[in-house]
Amino acid sequence: MPSPTCYLLLNPAASRSHHRPRLPLPAAAPPRRRVHVSCDARRTGGGGGGGGVKREAIPAGTGKAKKQVVFFDAAPPVSQRGGGGGGEGEGEGEGKVARRKKENAALGLVRRLTKRTLSLLSNLPLAISEMFAIAALMALGTVIDQGEAPSYYFEKFPEDNPVFGFITWRWILTPGFDHMFSSPVFLGLLALLAASLMACTYTTQIPIVKVARRWSFMHSAGSIRKQEFAESLPRASIQDLGVILMGYGYEVFTKGPSLYAFKGLAGRFAPIGVHIAMIFIMAGATLSATxxxxxxxxVPQGLNFVIGDVMKPKGVLSFAPDVFNxxxxxxxxYMEYYDSGEVSQFYSDLSLFDLDGKEVMRKTIKVNDPLRYGGVTIYQTDWGFSALQVKKNGEGPFNLAMAPLKLNGDKKLFGTLLPLENSGSSNVKGISMLARDLQSIVLYDQEGKFVGVRRPSSKLPIEIDGNEIVIEDAIGSTGLDLKTDPGIPIVYAGFGxxxxxxxxxxxxxxQIWALQDGSTVVIGGKTNRAKLEFSEEMNRLLDKVPELISVNENKIDSKQSAT
Incomplete structure (x- = not known):
């Protein structure tokens, strides 16, 4: 038979039997109501004897409060416990449990996949393979000419005559190797290497640092003797050892008879810093490429250009700044020359103007000395011969455009023609002028015979085919390269x-551990680098630990010294 269910009925009126001062009640106090406190849900059978339930009343004593404990023969129905909604509540509870199990299963699957992915990415052979692949692509990018027009690759890597028997222009243009350092293959390898570095840092380097920072005391002499370096010092004190270790730059911690000391913890943090620096370098390179x-x-001398008119974006992240206006x-x-006549250096005197026409900067640039303004860098990279100012029989000056002529090698040659007949004739003849640089002009007559050489600065006339020719000036043109590279500060910071x-x-x-075992100090230690130097340092360190002498031995030594 199930245990009876009890109801405890408290009579609030009994509280008036306590002998304590009472406050006066308000004149219109509402009537008190009897409060029923039950350990089970209220029965639906109504009052004290409703429902035909047999019960026995047992007095709980008479005194301060009148209490009754009522026993029932059976427990109330389940529907009465839950207020009539127990079945629905149980269904909802089972649904919540099922959903929670599914969520836990999904979360467990995600955790397992994450752990597996981190394990694969942090694999050292994989990271080394990624670095070799990136190095190979960089070497290939130096061999293949970058940034040329497609027609250049059609001509240099034709399909009817492949290089090495199989390399055609398709091998260059399809994967984007004509722009190697912004190609999807190269950037994808950089991203994969960065992911490997982050995974290695998270799974290996950070746990190593956490372990290294713990104060790990050893309480067993046997464990200490298993270290790479182990020694025992009889009649020594662990406190003396700690003082000497601090003098050698160790951080020392003691706990009872045990000692733990370490130094060089920064060496454990350094691999994390190396990984972060490499990620910075790759991030900067990616930003520069995209x-x-x-x-x-x-630009000929005396002319202008707008920065934005000559700049072309290199990637999807290229956004034009205001400085492009x-x-x-x-x-x-102008140029400088060696004594042999070869060009030694060339210069461009540049002025920068804003939209209001105000000069914001002026600088003379040369090779390896660029101009930097607002994130734009202007390099002096080349030079040319723009025009030649010539007077003919006192008329002019005429500006004759100088055309570059092809020569074998890297030598430059420019030429122009001063016509002496009607330009409408089908057979135009004139005076030919050739120049290798801006300092001297070679002149030929209508028959192509050499006549003489004149310097533009001399302004000396020369007679050619009955015409007096004077070279007034040689106008050069400067070859400038402009670029913006937002990733350079990040790359420099990463390399630093x-x-x-x-x-x-x-x-x-x-790391050094020590244990005071009676009058003997057991010492052990290990290091991750320079193991031979560590052993020598430990021997020097232990030689400085003082030896303890008992009182009796001290008296004997004193007597021997006295005799």
Whole structure:
């Protein structure tokens, strides 16, 4: 038979039997109601004897409060416990449990996949393979000419005569190797290597640092003797050892008879710094490849150009800044020469103007000394011969455009023609003028015979076919390369951090444990680098630990010294 269910009925009127002062009640106090407190749900049978339920009343004592404990022969129905909605509540509870199980299963699957992915990415052979693949693509990018027109690759890598028997223009243009450092293959390998570095940092380097930072005391002499270096010092004190270790730069911690010391913890953090620095370098390189602009222009002396007119985006992240509205004016272009006549250096005097026509910057640039303004860098890269100012029989000057002529090698040659007959004739003849640079002009007559050489600065006349010719000036043109590279600061910061963290990584992380075993100190230690130097350092360190002498031995030594 199930255990009876009890109801405890408290009579609130009994509280008036306590002997304590009472406050006066308000005049219109509402009538008190009897409160029923039950350990089970209220029965639906009504009052005290309703429902035909047999019960026995047992007095709970008379005194301060009148209480009754009522026993029933059977427990109330389940429907009465839940207020009539137990079945629906149980169904909802089962649904919640099922949903929770599904969520836990899905979460467990995600965790397993994440752990498996991190394990694959942090694989050292995979990371080394990625680095070799990136290096191979970089080498290939130096062999293949970058940024040329498609027709260039059609001509250099034809399908009817493949290079090495199989390399055609399709091998270059299809994967984007004509722009190697912004190609999807190259950027994808960079992203994969960055993911491997982050996975290795999370799964390997950070746990190593956490373990290294713990104060791990050893309480067993046997465990200490198993270290790479182990020694026992009889009649020594662990406190003396700790003082000497602090003098050698160790962080020392003691706990009872145990001692733990370490130094060089920065060497454990260094691999994390190396990984972060490499990620910075790759991020900067990616930003440079996908978010920069580049352009080149040949500008004659005295003319202008707008920066935005010559700049072309290199990737999807290239956004034109306001500085592209700046106008550049070439004030002067000139060259310096060696004694042999070869060009040694060339200069461009440039002025920058904003939209209001105000000069915001002026600088004379040369090779390896560019102009930088608002994130745009202007390099001096080339030179040319724009025009030749000539007087003919006192008339002019006439500006004759100089055309570049092809020569074998990297030598430059420019030429022009001063017509002496009607330009409408089908057979135009005139005076030919050739120049290798801006300092001397070679002149030929109508028959192509050499006549003489004149310097533009001399302004000396020369007679050719009955015409007096004077070379007034040689107007050069400057070859400029312009580019924006937002990733350069990130790359430089990454390389600086890489050099610093690489040096720090050579610091040895040394750990020493010691235990006071009676009058003997058991010492052990290990290090991750420079193991031979660590052993020598430990021997020097232990030689400095003082030996303890008992009182009796001290008296004997004193007597022997006295005799």
């Amino acid at each position: 978010g920069s602009f580049k352009g080149s222009v040949d 700046t106008e550049v004016h070439v004030n002067r272009f 951090a890489l050099m610093l963290t690489t040096c720090i990584s050579y610091l040895s992380h040394s």
